[in-house]
Amino acid sequence: MTGCEIGKNDIKNKEIIEAIKKKSNELTDTYKNIKKLASENGLYNSVLEDYNRYYDNIIDERQKQYDAFKVISEHLDKLIMNTDGLNDKAYLMKEDQYNILQKLGDIREEMETILDK
Numbered sequence: 001m002t003g004c005e006i007g008k009n010d011i012k013n014k015e016i017i018e019a020i021k022k023k024s025n026e027l028t029d030t031y032k033n034i035k036k037l038a039s040e041n042g043l044y045n046s047v048l049e050d051y052n053r054y055y056d057n058i059i060d061e062r063q064k065q066y067d068a069f070k071v072i073s074e075h076l077d078k079l080i081m082n083t084d085g086l087n088d089k090a091y092l093m094k095e096d097q098y099n100i101l102q103k104l105g106d107i108r109e110e111m112e113t114i115l116d117k
Contacts, residue, residue: 028113031055055114062114066107073100 031051038044076097080090 027051027054059111059114062107062111066104066111069100069104069107073097073104076100 031048034044034048034051038048076093080093080097
């Protein structure tokens with residue numbers, strides 16, 4: 001794969017991520033509107049229950065991801081402690097762990113946003 005192809009893939013991935021975020025925000029706004037409507041009109045309760053199940057599933061999946069990344073991070077901690085701090089492998093493991101910790105923060109932030117719905 002050439003550098004140009006990698007760059008195009010990166011741009012496409014960013015566009016996909018932005019589209020997903022936009023759709024997620026739209027779903028959250030719709031959920032809030034339906035929640036308000038359901039309080040005013042009981043006919044919306046079944047739609048509200050569908051949204052609640054959707055968000056519960058997202059929270060469950062994010063919790064599983066969070067737990068998996070946490071286990072990986074802890075395992076990397078142990079490997080780093082048992083590796084000479086000056087070699088390349090230890091440096092790469094620390095870099096990987098940093099990336100995992102960032103992902104953990106992203107997942108936690110997303111879960112908090114969903115729970116604040």
